[in-house]
Amino acid sequence: MSAIKKGNNKFYVGEDEQNPLGEITFEPSGDNVLIVDHTYVSDELRGQGVAGELVDKVVTFAREEGKKINPTCSYAKDKMEKTPAYHDVLAG
Numbered sequence: 001m002s003a004i005k006k007g008n009n010k011f012y013v014g015e016d017e018q019n020p021l022g023e024i025t026f027e028p029s030g031d032n033v034l035i036v037d038h039t040y041v042s043d044e045l046r047g048q049g050v051a052g053e054l055v056d057k058v059v060t061f062a063r064e065e066g067k068k069i070n071p072t073c074s075y076a077k078d079k080m081e082k083t084p085a086y087h088d089v090l091a092g
Contacts, residue, residue: 004057011057013050021045024054024076026069033091034062036071055079055086062089 004011009027012020022041026034036058041050055076062069068091071077080086 004053006061011054011061013045013054022050022054024051024058024073026058028067029070032065032067034058034067034069036069036073036076039073039075051075052079059086059089068092 004013005017007017007020007023010017010020010023010025012023014021020040022045023038024036024040025038026036029035036055039051039054041054058076059069059080067089069076069080069086069089070091071080080090
């Protein structure tokens, strides 16, 4: 598993931020909320838990920044709702 790197409103895996092997993107919104709008993992990394690690990374980032997350991406929404440890950062 490659290291997860911080990009411009995203966390990604791979050498190139513009063409990542995996990424989770977010947009800052008012009221200290991050809208997580996209999760992608390439075929070569699929099935290795990378998407889950990307969600975990954005959750950790939100906690560090004192923000909540509004997941509009279906994968991130499902993962966060099914993981009780993430419920503290879910935006009401």
